[in-house]
Amino acid sequence: MPLTRASDGSLLIAATPEAVPIRPVTAENWNAVEAALPEPQRRFAAATGFTPKAGRIALLPGEDGGLACVLFGLGDAGAPSRDRFLAGKLPAALPPGDYRFEASDGFDGAEAALAWLLGGYRYERYRKPGEPRPRLVAPEGADAAAIARVAAAVAAGRDLVNTPANDLGPAEIEAAIRDLGARFGATVAVTLGEELERDFPLVHAVGAASPRAPRLIDLTWGKAENPLVTLVGKGVVFDTGGLDIKPASNMLLMKKDMGGAAAALAAAEMIMGADLPVRLRLIVPSVENAIAGEAFRPGDVIRSRAGLTVEIGNTDAEGRLILADALALADAEEPDLIIDFATLTGAARVALGPDLPAFFTEDGALAEAVAEAGERVNDPVWRLPLHAPYASLLDSKIADLNNAPGGPFAGAITAALFLRRFAPRTKAHVHFDLFGWNPSTKPGRPEGGEVQTARLAYALVAGRYPAR
Known part of the structure; x- marks a missing residue:
């Protein structure tokens, strides 16, 4: 019987005698595995050219002609380049049916199960569903419920990023947060209209040109006596660049410019689903950066929620503007920890590529904890410096400051320094500058929307505030 169902249709199931074994094979154990195979299977593996190279698969038949077992190559056991989510390629490679991992030295069944669910994700809103994906027996000793919760939160976040802007505007972001709040008994407040213009003027200015009203969505959950953790996510549902319009090639993926909000939602879902002993606040400013007569202009000066005046150097640097007002709101409570997520700068992508988000913090111990959490859950990041002398570039x-200084240098750093001006009280502040998209399919990471750093943030909060 199923234990849970991921939103992509993959299942993590209880043990069943019909499950086909998947035998992990390394370069080190292949001789022993091969010798233990029945002669027909050994000959079949040789005839099909199976080797234990990472990612190789062999479907071995039984005496009745059915599928008896699967050989799954892992490569060299100690290879530093081994993809820990390699098992995530299996759902797309195996025929429908039930499977189970055989125990093997050095093989992490729980991590492989998560990779399986993440790799089984499909976005099918606009097309006919494909054939059923294979199901996996929860590995013995693994926390199947926890694995399923994480996978479901990732799938929900990916769905948001993959949804095109004609079907995902600020109102739909609000609806997703309200649905999330209703599931966990959280409170959700929304600011828009004249109140938004008065209290969050930067958010209002960026979204004013769109017929879809900008808004700030604020979810709170948990007991008042618990330490406050605040997540802030950039929710730009589409970014034309505004009057500093992007070229067409740079606009193609701008539906993903709300990837920071999706990551924040996914992390919030994991935290609430695990019932961590924190008071959680989720703040998402959501806008469309459009072009119309109401659009804000280069050279405009806007007074922020924090009171700082901001000269608009470039309307395409809109993400830091809406985050500035949101961070000012978050910082007023002096939370124990602020984590903000944003698809913010091309400079971070040039420096680190699409797979490795940049992160910034002034707290050395927190930086170590962030890097450790990312390594532990295979959600990697790289720290860039908050180099104080570059603040003069703003x-x-x-x-008081300019949102987009001219010049080609240190774009990710100056953006992070800009954000820090709006959260001066909260010293434990981590800023993630992420891409939010998988340019090509890799194990456990299908091409398309991705909620980078969400699993890391959950692991970080769980380690900092362990469940009692």
């Missing part, structure tokens, strides 16, 4: 001749 200087404006007529305002």
Whole structure:
């Protein structure tokens, strides 16, 4: 019987005698595995050219002609380049049916099960569903419920990023957060209209040109006496660049510019699903950066929620503007920890590529914890410096600061320094500059929307505030 169902249709199931064994094979154990195979299977594996190279698969028949077992190559056991989510390629490679991993030295069944569910994700809103994906027996000793919760949260976040902007505007982001809040008994408040213009002027300015009203969505959950953890996610549902319009090639993926909000939602779902002993706050400013007569302009000066005046150097640097107002709201409570997520700068992608988000924090111990959590759950990041002297690049001749200094240098750092100006009280503040997209399919990471750093953030919070 099923234990749970991921939103993509893959299942993590209880033990069943019909499950076909998947035998992990390394370069080190292949001789022993091969010798233990029945002669017909050994000959079949040789005839099909199976080797234990990472990612190789052999479907071995039984005497009745059915599928008896699967050989799954892992490569060299100690290879530093081994993909820990290699098992995530199996759901797309195996025929429908039930499977189970055989125990093997050095093989992490729980991690492989998570990779299986993550790799089984499919976005099928606009097309006919494909054939059923294979199901996996929960590995013995693994916390199947926890694995399923994480996979379901990732799938929900991916769904948001993959949804095109004609079907995902600020109202739909609000609806997703309200649905999430209803599931866990959280409170959700929304600010829009004249109140938004008064209290969150940067959010209002960025979204004013769109017929879809900008808003700030604020979810709170948990007991008041618990330490406050605040997640902030950039929710730009589509970014034309505004009056500093992007070229067409740079606009093609801009439905993913709300990837920070999706990551924040996914992390919040994991935290609440695990009932961690925190008071959680989720703040998402959501806008469409469109072009119309109401659009904000280069050279405009806007007074932020924090009171700082911001000269608009570039309307395509809109993400940091809406985050600035959201961070000012978050910082006023002086939370124990702020984590913000944003698809913020091309500079971070040039430096680190699409797979490795940049992160920034002034807290050395927190930085170590972030890096450790990312390594532990295979959600990697790389720290870039908050180099204080670069703050002068944000200087404006007529305002407190400029949102987009000219020049080609240190774009990710200056963006992070800009954000820090709006959360001065909270020293434990981590900023993630992420891509939010898998350019090509890799094990456990199908091409398309991705909630990078969400699993890391959950692991970080769970380690910092362990369940009692």
